[in-house]
Each structure stands twice: as structure tokens, then as C-alpha cells.
Amino acid sequence: METLRAQEDLAVAYAGINRRDDAVALMKETxxxxxxxxxxxxxxxxxCQHSLxxxxxxxxxxxxxxxxxxxxxxxxxxxxxxxxxxxxxVAEVVAAIDDGAG
Numbered sequence: 001m002e003t004l005r006a007q008e009d010l011a012v013a014y015a016g017i018n019r020r021d022d023a024v025a026l027m028k029e030t031x032x033x034x035x036x037x038x039x040x041x042x043x044x045x046x047x048c049q050h051s052l053x054x055x056x057x058x059x060x061x062x063x064x065x066x067x068x069x070x071x072x073x074x075x076x077x078x079x080x081x082x083x084x085x086x087x088x089x090v091a092e093v094v095a096a097i098d099d100g101a102g
Contacts, residue, residue: 041079
């Protein structure tokens with residue numbers, strides 16, 4: 001699991017130096033690994049999915065990001081509950097997108 005967390009950190013670092021395609025590709029690979037290892041509703045899997053949505057948004061892939069944010073919110077509500085911090089964070093992003101402020 002530490003390897004997957006390190007991959008997430010590397011993906012974020014790639015985004016920080018404008019290697020957005022590399023960042024998205026690595027985060028997608030990492031998300032796939034989380035799903036395979038721990039399942040789709042595991043908290044770290046959902047955190048990675050949220051991170052991927054953010055990277056997609058930052059890369060200008062707004063439609064894909066919005067769809068993933070919405071999927072992530074539904075999964076967080078189901079798996080973590082409405083009071084969880086990640087659920088609330090994703091809900092805020094989805095609300096901002098819906099309001100046109102994303």
C-alpha cells in the first residue's frame with residue numbers, strides 16, 4: 001500500500017511540473033491497482049479516485065472529471081457515509097461544478 005501512496009504522490013508531483021498527461025496516466029494506473037488490491041469502496045481507493053478527478057479537471061478534461069467526481073461522491077456516500085470528510089469534500093466540489101464555479 002505504501003507503494004501505491006508513493007505513486008499517488010508522484011502523480012501529483014508530475015502535475016506540479018506541468019506533466020499533466022503523465023500525472024493522469026499514473027493516477028489511473030494507481031487507481032486500478034487500489035481497486036484490484038482493496039476494492040472499489042475502500043477509503044484509499046476513493047481518495048485516489050478523487051485525486052484522479054482533480055487531475056483530470058486541472059488537465060482541462062472537465063467532462064471526464066465531472067463524471068468521475070459524481071461517481072466518487074456516490075461511492076463515498078455509500079461506503080463512507082455522508083458525514084465522512086472525503087464525502088463532504090467531494091460533495092463540495094460537485095456542488096461548485098453544478099453552480100458553475102468549478
